[in-house]
Amino acid sequence: MNDPNTSSQESGFLSRRRFISQSAGAGLVLAAPNILKAAEKGGSDKIHVALVGFGKQQEVLFAAMKNIPGLHFQAVCDISDWNRKKGMNQVRAHQGSAPEAYVDIDEMLSAEKGLDVAVVATPDFWHSPHTVKCLEAGLNVYCEKMMSNTIDGARAMVKAAEASGKLCQIGHQRRSNPRYRYTFEQLINGQKIAGQLTNVQAQWNRSLGASQDIGGKKIPKGVQVDEAILNQYGFKDMHQFMNWRLYRDLSGGPISDLGAHQIDIFNWFLEAQPKRLYATAGKAYFKQREHFDNVLCLFDWETKYGEVRGFYQVLTTTSSGGGFWENFMGTEATIKTAEIAATSAIYRESGAPSWDDLVGQGYLKKKPAPPKPAATAGAVASYESAAPEEYDLPGGLPLVTTKDGKVIPKPAHQPHLENFFASVRGQATLNCDARHAFESEAPIFYINESADKQAPIELTEELLSV
Amino acid sequence: MKNKLILTTLTAFTSIALINCGGKDGGDEAGAKSGDATAGSASLGAGTEGGVVLETELPDELIEGTPKPIKLPVAHEDPTAAPQFKVPEGTVLLSKGKPVTSSDDAPIIGSLDLITDGDKEAGEGYYVELLDGLQWVQIDLGKESEIYAIWLWHFHSQKRAYNDVIIQISNDPKFEEGVTTIYNNDYDDSAGLGKGGFAPYAETRFGLLADGKGTKGQYVRLHSAGNTSNEMNHYIEVEVYGK
Numbered sequence: 253m254n255d256p257n258t259s260s261q262e263s264g265f266l267s268r269r270r271f272i273s274q275s276a277g278a279g280l281v282l283a284a285p286n287i288l289k290a291a292e293k294g295g296s297d298k299i300h301v302a303l304v305g306f307g308k309q310q311e312v313l314f315a316a317m318k319n320i321p322g323l324h325f326q327a328v329c330d331i332s333d334w335n336r337k338k339g340m341n342q343v344r345a346h347q348g349s350a351p352e353a354y355v356d357i358d359e360m361l362s363a364e365k366g367l368d369v370a371v372v373a374t375p376d377f378w379h380s381p382h383t384v385k386c387l388e389a390g391l392n393v394y395c396e397k398m399m400s401n402t403i404d405g406a407r408a409m410v411k412a413a414e415a416s417g418k419l420c421q422i423g424h425q426r427r428s429n430p431r432y433r434y435t436f437e438q439l440i441n442g443q444k445i446a447g448q449l450t451n452v453q454a455q456w457n458r459s460l461g462a463s464q465d466i467g468g469k470k471i472p473k474g475v476q477v478d479e480a481i482l483n484q485y486g487f488k489d490m491h492q493f494m495n496w497r498l499y500r501d502l503s504g505g506p507i508s509d510l511g512a513h514q515i516d517i518f519n520w521f522l523e524a525q526p527k528r529l530y531a532t533a534g535k536a537y538f539k540q541r542e543h544f545d546n547v548l549c550l551f552d553w554e555t556k557y558g559e560v561r562g563f564y565q566v567l568t569t570t571s572s573g574g575g576f577w578e579n580f581m582g583t584e585a586t587i588k589t590a591e592i593a594a595t596s597a598i599y600r601e602s603g604a605p606s607w608d609d610l611v612g613q614g615y616l617k618k619k620p621a622p623p624k625p626a627a628t629a630g631a632v633a634s635y636e637s638a639a640p641e642e643y644d645l646p647g648g649l650p651l652v653t654t655k656d657g658k659v660i661p662k663p664a665h666q667p668h669l670e671n672f673f674a675s676v677r678g679q680a681t682l683n684c685d686a687r688h689a690f691e692s693e694a695p696i697f698y699i700n701e702s703a704d705k706q707a708p709i710e711l712t713e714e715l716l717s718v
Numbered sequence: 719m720k721n722k723l724i725l726t727t728l729t730a731f732t733s734i735a736l737i738n739c740g741g742k743d744g745g746d747e748a749g750a751k752s753g754d755a756t757a758g759s760a761s762l763g764a765g766t767e768g769g770v771v772l773e774t775e776l777p778d779e780l781i782e783g784t785p786k787p788i789k790l791p792v793a794h795e796d797p798t799a800a801p802q803f804k805v806p807e808g809t810v811l812l813s814k815g816k817p818v819t820s821s822d823d824a825p826i827i828g829s830l831d832l833i834t835d836g837d838k839e840a841g842e843g844y845y846v847e848l849l850d851g852l853q854w855v856q857i858d859l860g861k862e863s864e865i866y867a868i869w870l871w872h873f874h875s876q877k878r879a880y881n882d883v884i885i886q887i888s889n890d891p892k893f894e895e896g897v898t899t900i901y902n903n904d905y906d907d908s909a910g911l912g913k914g915g916f917a918p919y920a921e922t923r924f925g926l927l928a929d930g931k932g933t934k935g936q937y938v939r940l941h942s943a944g945n946t947s948n949e950m951n952h953y954i955e956v957e958v959y960g961k
Contacts, residue, residue, distance in 0.1 A: 308783055315948045334842060338827035342950075345826060345849050462781035469778075472843025474828070494842075664786075 299676055302327040302367050302391070304357060304382050305374035306339030309396055313373055313423075314339075316666035318346050319652050320673055327364050329354040331485050332493070334475045355481070357382055361389045368392060369676060373423075375496040376503040377486065380405030383420065384412040392419040394672045397516075398508045399689060401501070403697040406690050410718045413686040421672040421682045422689035424516045426589075428668035431596060431647035435589055436521055439598070443610065446582030447601075449555070452518050452562035454578035456510040460537070463545070463568040466494045498541050505543030506566045507533075507699045514578050517589065518551070518562055519692040521580060526551040526562075526695050528710050533703035537569045545569060549699050557582075586640065591664050593648045599640035607643065617644040690718060763929060765804035765866075772805045772867050772959060777838040777923045782875045788946035790879055790918045791905055797924040805866040805959060806932075812859050813938070813958035820855045822848040826950065830855065838955045840875030840923070850949035852882065852909050856939045857958060862889055865930035865960040868900070868938060872945070873952040874921045880951070881918070882909040882943040885928050887935035898935065901928035909943055930960060 301323055303310055307330070317323055328339035328351045336353050344350040354360035361367075370386035372379060372395040380400040386393045393413075399406035399422055413420035426432045439445045471490050479489070486502070487493040496502040497509050504512075519525055529551050533544035546569065551562040577590040584604035590596045598616065600607055610616045619642040652662040674680035694716040702709045709715075765772070818830040828846035833855055837844055848855070865887055872880050882904040888897045902914025919926060938958050942951045 311948075312783070334827065338847070341824075341826040459781070461779040464778075464780050466780070466782060466841060469839065472837075475843035 297677075298322055298324040299673060300324050300326045300366050300368045302329065302360060302364065302370045302386075303339055303343075303351070304329050304360075304370050304372045304386070305378070306330045306335040307332075307373065310339070310371070310373035311342070312663070313371055313394075313396075313665055313669065314342060316663040316669050317371070319663070319666055320670055322677075323673065325351050326367060327352045327354060327360055329357050329360045331355050331481050332475070332477050357385055361385060361391075369394065369673075372396060376508070377401040377405075377496070377501065380409050383409050387412040387416040387418050387420060390416070390418065392672075392676050394421045394423065394669065396423040397689070397693070398504055398512045398696070399686070399693055401503050401508070403694060406693060406697070407718050410686045410690045419672070419675055419682060420686040421668070421675070422684050422686060422693075423665070423668065424513065424684045424689060424692070425665045425668040426513060426517055426591065427520065427684040428671045429591065429647075429664070430649060430667065431591075431593070431645060432517065432589060434647035435587055435645060438615065439587065440521060440580070443615065445585050445598070445607075445610070446580060446587055447584030447604065449522065449557045449560055449580055449582045451581040452522070452551075452560060452579065453564070453581070454514040454518065454562075454576075455565045455567070455573055456506075456514060456576040457565070457567045457570055457572050458506075458510065458575075459571040460569055462571075463538070465491070465498070467491065498543055500542045503543075504696065505547075505700065506545070506568050507531075507547040507549070508696055510576070511547065511549075511564060511566045511699070512693060512696050514576065515551075515564060515696055516689075516692045517578050518553075518564070519695070522553050522555045522557075522560055524553045524555045524560075525691060525716050526553050526711055528552045528708055529695060529699060529702055530708035531699045531702040532706070533700070544700070544703060547699065547703060549702070551695070587645065589645065593645075596645040598643045598645050600643065601640055607641075611643075616646065618642075619644060687718070691716070763803075765929065766806050767804070769804035769806050770809075772803050772809070772869075772927070773800070774811075774869055774957060775838070776800060776925075777840060777871070777874070777954075779923050780840040780875050781877070782841065786876070786878070786947050788877060788879055788920060790920070790946075796920060796922055800924055801927050803867065803927055803929070806961070809866050809959050809961060811957055812863055812865075812960050813857050813956060816860060816958075817858050818855055819858070820848060821853045822951075833857070833953045833956050836955070838871050838923075838925075840873070840954070845873055845952045845954045848951040848953075850944055850951070852941060852943040853951045854939050854941045855953055855956070856891070856893075856937055857956060858891070859936050859938070859958060859960075862934055862936045863958075863960045864932045864934055865900075865938070865958060866932055867930050867957075867959040868928045868940075869925050869955075869957040869959070870928070870940065871923075871925040871954040871956075872921050872942065873954060874923045874925070876947060877920050877922075878945045878947040879918045879920050880942045880945045882911075882914075882941060883916075883918070883926070884909060884911055884914065884941040886911075886939045886941075887930070887933045887937070888939070889934070889936050891937055893937070893939050896935075898933045900930055900933060901926075904943075909941060911941065925955075930958075932960075 299322055306328055325343040328336055330336040340350045340353050370391045370393050372382045374382055376398050379395050383393050383395045399409055482493055492499055529549055531549040533547040535545050538545040546567045548565045553560040574595055577588055577595050580587045584601050586599045588597050607616055611618055649662040651659050653659050671680055671683045675682050695711055698709045813834050814836055816834050818833045820830055826847040830846055832846050868885055884904055885901040886897050886899050890896055903916040903918045904914045907913040
């Protein structure tokens, strides 16, 4: 189904990146999917969607999908009565008819005819089994990141996608974010604005209030799931069901849950996988949890710029440092990317060529210079570097009109979902197919291991390949 | 509808929230234009002179998921403590366990009785979700009462602001006659119930406390029109205090 020269059949970062840079926004037609064939024969051009899992993350995805025309939500599958009912009613409120509802995905895939797509937003340890089942059933799949809680699970997803010939997009939504794409394609590669990239740094620091166990003091009766069903689907109890991110058998923990988003950007922008990593981690506050509550990791890359070193931290006990962002540091500029515009910026090194032409051509907008700090006692002025000039990083999310006519910023996940559904229609190519998501995620699977062993890990080709 | 607007609101502001300013509709996620509709809006008064400070059991903070940027028409500060507001001695909680009706009689999830069940925790199972667009919930106190305060929690496990929060009191269950609006932050009258003078606010575990001013009525109706995270309407708890 896919063009063998593109998408999931293609391997290697450089070829992928070259393709993306050539095709971004071009809307290439790569295949002739069934959707188009049906429309050509006078059938419906609706894409029939199954929502697999309807927890918090699927709610976020569904809110974005509601803005995408041409989707019909045919089925909802979740083992929780509460989640399933919420999904059914949200779909009913949106499209005027309730979807079919299922507890079990096998039953759904067996009973439902005409499904085109599955959107998988289940706990991480179910991503791979659910995705593989749907691909093998002939569905195109959008699956939340992290691909799996194990690297073998992720490998199975790549193999299933390539064997099925179906599309499999992984939910690293920044890959379709206009600001990130603009930064990578126009500024870093196009204008080579950062000069030689030498270092990267990122963080996701989350406050204690945002890191508590879900479920509160008591779990309401309406939310409870029968114990036999919980056990059947791999959960020991309701605490595991609601807090699967805290358990080692069910997820990769904070470095996977939060860190994967940003380490993916490191690898994407650097067009390489790290050659080694070294992590240190601990349970500074949540001592009873299986996963670390703070993880710090060093990376080494060999890139087209030469050697690059990076540092990543995820902390779940403090929001220090302004939440979550990534820094790409080069000889001529530092680019700070984030999903939130207010946290994004680009800083010109004082010795770099002027950006006046770029401002004139509309590539950048200069921010007003901050007030000069007062001289501090003991400072030796001649040793201090001049403060870099700060510029806005363009490419914010565009506006979207909701069903009831309100104009709001496009939800952060919508561009990535749009890219997926456009690809299903044969009008685009995936921005984050399973193989390339695997290449980017693979190093992340070794971070907890490095912290456990308190030793660096050489990331050989064998470790990082499918 | 005959509305009488009482321009007071009860929120305790002490720390600046990381919230962008902008209009209810439109603007990108970095929008930073101040609206004029709510500039200088009313703030919390002290309440009844010689009264007692109203207290309630506050829920714990529990934030879930990735924060979403939200847009409010004026710079906003989050509370760090419950408001200190005085009500006449002898004021009691009138709404616990009282029946609730709604413009959406088939909630998306949850049930209307959650609104007066006394549980204010964040998270699944503690809230009712109503359809998108302008929706209301209505509490029947059982008899006409003097209402001195209404304490409201929409949804506090994610920082978000609800649109067009309007609180009304009446003896008419249809709210066609004798309606008193005690709180309204619909700064552009998009709900069609009159332009409000109060500033939109971000949800926290401290909730929103509105001054009832001793208004007499049997019914309390609360309106909203979606929020900055999604189009739906949510309620965790509403407490009506009076005599």
